[in-house]
Amino acid sequence: MSLEQLSYLAQIAGSIGVILSLVFVGLQIRQNTAALRRNEHNSTMAQWTVIRMAIAENRDIAELMTAGLRGESAMIAADQLRLEQFLAEHAWAAFHIWDRTQRGVFPKGTFELTAGPLPGGLLRTTRGGAWWAVPRRLASFLNLSRTSTR
Numbered sequence: 304m305s306l307e308q309l310s311y312l313a314q315i316a317g318s319i320g321v322i323l324s325l326v327f328v329g330l331q332i333r334q335n336t337a338a339l340r341r342n343e344h345n346s347t348m349a350q351w352t353v354i355r356m357a358i359a360e361n362r363d364i365a366e367l368m369t370a371g372l373r374g375e376s377a378m379i380a381a382d383q384l385r386l387e388q389f390l391a392e393h394a395w396a397a398f399h400i401w402d403r404t405q406r407g408v409f410p411k412g413t414f415e416l417t418a419g420p421l422p423g424g425l426l427r428t429t430r431g432g433a434w435w436a437v438p439r440r441l442a443s444f445l446n447l448s449r450t451s452t453r
Contacts, residue, residue, distance in 0.1 A: 344408070344409060348417075
């Protein structure tokens, strides 16, 4: 085998090595992207769990939500503020799930199955609808209001 033939063989081996290393890098990027998506999903769901558990574990918050949203009685200013902040947290958490679903971080339908129905129900109540009137106008550019009130 001549030196020229060895040179060609070395070039072929080098090319194969480059191709294999590019395939390896591609697989590593795919695995890393999947892990990042999973972490993003877990983080978002953990934020949502904080809100749900606050209602489940704290009777005061549950009563504030049920009585406050129905408009059954007059609310003092502090309770009105608490209710509005809680609704804002619900809307913000729902927005994050909607946004990540739109960007493809979450699978299609995640928002509709997890976060979509709950805010829609809250926003159809007496005080929930009154609260949503202002943010709805502000969020119209996101098309969030139409999605979350179905």
